[in-house]
Amino acid sequence: MNNKDTIHMSINEFKENGYKVIDWIADYYENIESYPVLSTIKPGELRKSLPKNPPKDGENFNNILTDMDDKIIPGVTHWQSPNFFAYFPCNATGPAILGDLLSSGLGIQGMLWASSPACTELESHVLDWLVDMLHLPEKFKSDSFGGGVIQDTASSATLCALIAAREKISNGKINESGFDNSIRVYTSMEAHSSIEKAVKIAGIGSKNIRLIEVDQDFAMNPIKLREAINKDIKNRKIPAFVCATIGTTSSSAIDPLNEIGEICNEFGIWLHVDAAMAGSASICPEYRFIHDGIDYADSYCFNPHKFLLTNFDCSCLYVSDREALIKSLTINPEYLKTEVSQSDAVFDYRDWQVPLGRRFRALKLWSVIRYYGINGIQSHIRGHIKSAKFLSDLITEDNRFEVMAPTVLNLVCFRYRESNQFNKLLLNELNKSGELYLVHTKLNNKYTIRFSIGQTNTTKDHVLNAWKFILKKTEELERTMVK
Amino acid sequence: MNNKDTIHMSINEFKENGYKVIDWIADYYENIESYPVLSTIKPGELRKSLPKNPPKDGENFNNILTDMDDKIIPGVTHWQSPNFFAYFPCNATGPAILGDLLSSGLGIQGMLWASSPACTELESHVLDWLVDMLHLPEKFKSDSFGGGVIQDTASSATLCALIAAREKISNGKINESGFDNSIRVYTSMEAHSSIEKAVKIAGIGSKNIRLIEVDQDFAMNPIKLREAINKDIKNRKIPAFVCATIGTTSSSAIDPLNEIGEICNEFGIWLHVDAAMAGSASICPEYRFIHDGIDYADSYCFNPHKFLLTNFDCSCLYVSDREALIKSLTINPEYLKTEVSQSDAVFDYRDWQVPLGRRFRALKLWSVIRYYGINGIQSHIRGHIKSAKFLSDLITEDNRFEVMAPTVLNLVCFRYRESNQFNKLLLNELNKSGELYLVHTKLNNKYTIRFSIGQTNTTKDHVLNAWKFILKKTEELERTMVK
Numbered sequence: 029m030n031n032k033d034t035i036h037m038s039i040n041e042f043k044e045n046g047y048k049v050i051d052w053i054a055d056y057y058e059n060i061e062s063y064p065v066l067s068t069i070k071p072g073e074l075r076k077s078l079p080k081n082p083p084k085d086g087e088n089f090n091n092i093l094t095d096m097d098d099k100i101i102p103g104v105t106h107w108q109s110p111n112f113f114a115y116f117p118c119n120a121t122g123p124a125i126l127g128d129l130l131s132s133g134l135g136i137q138g139m140l141w142a143s144s145p146a147c148t149e150l151e152s153h154v155l156d157w158l159v160d161m162l163h164l165p166e167k168f169k170s171d172s173f174g175g176g177v178i179q180d181t182a183s184s185a186t187l188c189a190l191i192a193a194r195e196k197i198s199n200g201k202i203n204e205s206g207f208d209n210s211i212r213v214y215t216s217m218e219a220h221s222s223i224e225k226a227v228k229i230a231g232i233g234s235k236n237i238r239l240i241e242v243d244q245d246f247a248m249n250p251i252k253l254r255e256a257i258n259k260d261i262k263n264r265k266i267p268a269f270v271c272a273t274i275g276t277t278s279s280s281a282i283d284p285l286n287e288i289g290e291i292c293n294e295f296g297i298w299l300h301v302d303a304a305m306a307g308s309a310s311i312c313p314e315y316r317f318i319h320d321g322i323d324y325a326d327s328y329c330f331n332p333h334k335f336l337l338t339n340f341d342c343s344c345l346y347v348s349d350r351e352a353l354i355k356s357l358t359i360n361p362e363y364l365k366t367e368v369s370q371s372d373a374v375f376d377y378r379d380w381q382v383p384l385g386r387r388f389r390a391l392k393l394w395s396v397i398r399y400y401g402i403n404g405i406q407s408h409i410r411g412h413i414k415s416a417k418f419l420s421d422l423i424t425e426d427n428r429f430e431v432m433a434p435t436v437l438n439l440v441c442f443r444y445r446e447s448n449q450f451n452k453l454l455l456n457e458l459n460k461s462g463e464l465y466l467v468h469t470k471l472n473n474k475y476t477i478r479f480s481i482g483q484t485n486t487t488k489d490h491v492l493n494a495w496k497f498i499l500k501k502t503e504e505l506e507r508t509m510v511k
Numbered sequence: 512m513n514n515k516d517t518i519h520m521s522i523n524e525f526k527e528n529g530y531k532v533i534d535w536i537a538d539y540y541e542n543i544e545s546y547p548v549l550s551t552i553k554p555g556e557l558r559k560s561l562p563k564n565p566p567k568d569g570e571n572f573n574n575i576l577t578d579m580d581d582k583i584i585p586g587v588t589h590w591q592s593p594n595f596f597a598y599f600p601c602n603a604t605g606p607a608i609l610g611d612l613l614s615s616g617l618g619i620q621g622m623l624w625a626s627s628p629a630c631t632e633l634e635s636h637v638l639d640w641l642v643d644m645l646h647l648p649e650k651f652k653s654d655s656f657g658g659g660v661i662q663d664t665a666s667s668a669t670l671c672a673l674i675a676a677r678e679k680i681s682n683g684k685i686n687e688s689g690f691d692n693s694i695r696v697y698t699s700m701e702a703h704s705s706i707e708k709a710v711k712i713a714g715i716g717s718k719n720i721r722l723i724e725v726d727q728d729f730a731m732n733p734i735k736l737r738e739a740i741n742k743d744i745k746n747r748k749i750p751a752f753v754c755a756t757i758g759t760t761s762s763s764a765i766d767p768l769n770e771i772g773e774i775c776n777e778f779g780i781w782l783h784v785d786a787a788m789a790g791s792a793s794i795c796p797e798y799r800f801i802h803d804g805i806d807y808a809d810s811y812c813f814n815p816h817k818f819l820l821t822n823f824d825c826s827c828l829y830v831s832d833r834e835a836l837i838k839s840l841t842i843n844p845e846y847l848k849t850e851v852s853q854s855d856a857v858f859d860y861r862d863w864q865v866p867l868g869r870r871f872r873a874l875k876l877w878s879v880i881r882y883y884g885i886n887g888i889q890s891h892i893r894g895h896i897k898s899a900k901f902l903s904d905l906i907t908e909d910n911r912f913e914v915m916a917p918t919v920l921n922l923v924c925f926r927y928r929e930s931n932q933f934n935k936l937l938l939n940e941l942n943k944s945g946e947l948y949l950v951h952t953k954l955n956n957k958y959t960i961r962f963s964i965g966q967t968n969t970t971k972d973h974v975l976n977a978w979k980f981i982l983k984k985t986e987e988l989e990r991t992m993v994k
Contacts, residue, residue: 035887036967037605039537046536049609050529053616054522067628071856074632082640086884089606092877096613100874103629108618115626115846118868120618122520123572126532128615130579132822133536135591135603143598145550146586149557157565180663181866191712206692206716221842222867228839229674229865231714233689277846333868339615340870356711359704363598363760363952363961373554382712382865383664384705385601385816387823391583394575401569404518469846478846484519 289324
């Protein structure tokens with residue numbers, strides 16, 4: 029963008045269009061509750077409405093905005109609707125959107141400290157802030173032997189932690205010579221599918237994960253973990269990595285870190301803690317119990333893009349031994365050598381992640397923390413957890429339903445005490461209505477509806493209205509079933 | 512963001528602050544040439560200026576903008592300055608910034624088709640457009656057995672292609688059982704470091720890459736490739752993956768795809784083509800020769816965030832056999848199952864990448880293609896390549912300098928015909944001045960300065976002025992050296 033007569037958008041044109049986009053977003057949030065939460069388009073429907081060929085000549089930017097309304101919006105499932113209760117939240121906020129816009133505007137690439145020092149230093153600084161905000165161990169701070177880094181998602185964070193663990197236990201031999209097929213990885217049966225994905229990518233092989241049984245609350249059973257480790261050692265395998273989950277996807281179960289940590293410590297196994305969803309709750313002192321035993325962790329991940337008001341993507345990975353991580357991911361070709369990098373005075377974050385390049389993602393996180401302050405974020409998180417307990421109580425009071433797992437934080441798992449088929453039909457009717465969006469899971473092999481509360485603008489009223497709507501649809505379905 | 516009395520940014524406040532951020536970005540581009548291109552801050556300098564603790568109470572958003580000017584800007588290396596000639600370009604443009612802003616505003620997460628159909632369909636559509644725009648093989652289109660997907664970077668794209676190749680050659684056994692240490696990977700000595708990084712992450716082991724010798728133009732020597740493959744087969748190893756480079760990082764060398772492709776075909780080896788930087792040039796018919804032999808490729812990657820006017824991150828990966836890719840990366844837990852996914856009617860892009868979640872990155876690419884049209888992009892790319900040839904000619908005319916590699920596209924590699932030390936000092940003086948930013952490489956073991964032309968607003972005049980400045984600094988240095 030410049031002010032000369034070129035093919036590029038002029039600075040004035042950028043301002044004009046920029047204001048329009050800001051207005052478009054403002055209008056979107058103004059009207060968001062009028063759209064069906066789950067998009068109703070059929071496969072291929074959007075593509076059919078688009079020109080088969082790219083334009084030869086440039087178009088006016090206004091055309092994009094017109095098509096946003098006419099073509100894109102019908103194909104959007106509205107994650108930012110306060111009636112979105114599916115999956116996990118992916119919360120966007122004003123300060124995060126604008127922080128991200130600043131990053132896009134600057135257009136810098138922070139692969140090395142030198143390639144934009146501000147990108148690296150702000151990131152380290154804000155991630156150190158978060159160690160204090162979440163009461164995480166000091167060993168995760170950048171002035172210790174550890175440190176934090178922003179990844180795109182918890183999947184990538186898990187992969188990086190796994191690679192570091194793999195290298196540490198093999199003294200770098202796997203990096204050099206490849207696998208000997210003896211590494212073993214442990215996580216609970218309720219852990220996120222990204223653990224298996226990471227194990228596959230890292231060449232360990234999905235057969236070599238042990239999915240440890242869970243207790244009645246869907247948390248990892250440490251006795252079973254110890255048994256699995258002992259069995260593998262007996263078979264001359266090398267237990268290398270345990271992934272504990274704080275807030276499982278299906279039911280928000282909290283694995284017992286103290287017991288798991290003691291076992292990892294005893295056997296010299298890397299303990300990774302995946303708190304992608306739940307970790308943010310630890311900003312409130314009353315929810316810090318979820319991290320009891322976190323001192324045992326070698327690495328830890330939580331996603332501000334889930335529950336800490338920061339736009340996707342923003343996943344924070346911490347390690348207690350940054351050398352292990354860096355050694356496993358570093359490459360240093362001539363064209364990336366800088367004097368300061370070779371002096372150890374700085375972090376080059378390219379060695380902390382899979383990609384080489386990186387956006388200035390710390391800006392949005394910084395913007396959120398400053399705009400809300402600790403008090404603001406605490407009050408937001410408390411509100412959502414209270415709404416979840418409120419809903420859980422409402423469900424418990426109705427004998428037709430059962431709550432399927434403890435409502436620890438912001439996720440409520442429930443089902444109609446009937447066939448899986450009834451619940452499946454109910455969920456389908458609810459989502460088809462466009463009034464809200466929920467997804468299912470299976471708990472104890474029963475079809476269970478997950479009600480996840482976390483979108484920025486969701487209030488207790490949205491939750492109450494959703495519950496009333498669920499009751500209405502349930503009753504309609506009860507009548508149909510009776511016929 | 513909403514209009515109620517909450518802790519969140521109200522819609523009006525968002526508009527007000529949004530306009531300010533747009534203005535801030537406009538001012539940034541207005542003044543960008545007044546900043547030193549390479550940041551001059553010392554390690555730790557930014558952090559020292561930031562409060563040690565996060566704020567308890569929220570702050571006004573204006574504080575962020577004030578700190579952007581006072582604290583962040585001095586720590587920025589200005590990738591969007593037209594005098595940035597370092598590394599590769601990372602070009603930002605008005606339509607891309609605004610497309611990205613639309614994506615941040617919508618705040619959707621496109622892991623599955625159903626989780627926002629528009630995100631998946633627009634991506635497939637625009638990536639099909641690009642097949643035509645770059646004259647890539649039809650097998651990369653979504654209506655064939657292949658298809659395209661947006662990744663963050665070429666590093667991740669290479670990793671995904673490698674995993675798919677690994678699984679295809681082992682019939683899925685590595686995914687399941689882990690490595691048996693017999694897989695071999697081939698790329699040239701001039702290939703990007705991300706190939707080695709991917710090989711390490713995938714557990715293949717860096718010892719198991721064969722770095723094939725290059726010819727006088729730094730392109731892979733296919734005779735040496737064949738020799739290496741034959742040797743490995745003799746030793747009962749399994750040649751699985753060749754990565755050819757179109758436009759190497761050091762010198763923009765073009766590997767001979769026809770010869771390499773024939774060898775891959777003969778031995779049943781997966782051919783990945785990394786055209787991260789150079790691929791975009793193929794939008795101009797006169798540069799399509801760089802892709803001669805591309806029909807042999809099993810996968811292909813180029814980065815619109817380098818040379819196609821689209822903000823980082825945006826790397827396009829194409830595969831000819833999407834099943835191979837999907838099989839190697841799929842995981843399907845209960846909470847991610849949707850009816851439409853199980854019907855094969857749609858793509859679920861989570862299975863085409865390392866992370867689970869994904870942003871709506873197609874919006875910025877769509878916005879760029881429509882705003883510029885094919886003609887606009889062609890004229891932009893032609894301008895930069897012409898500037899590179901212009902510079903290359905100027906250098907050739909001056910006997911004190913030598914051009915170190917053919918100037919095929921937008922990269923000029925040169926050195927002062929003197930000691931490495933002289934060139935190192937020269938580069939240091941140039942970068943210290945703040946007038947421009949260049950980085951070095953080694954070619955034939957000689958310290959070489961890379962002049963990479965690609966920032967959106969770089970014109971022939973910027974290149975000419977930079978060259979005059981290089982001459983001035985050279986002469987100053989010559990005088991010092993004589994003393």
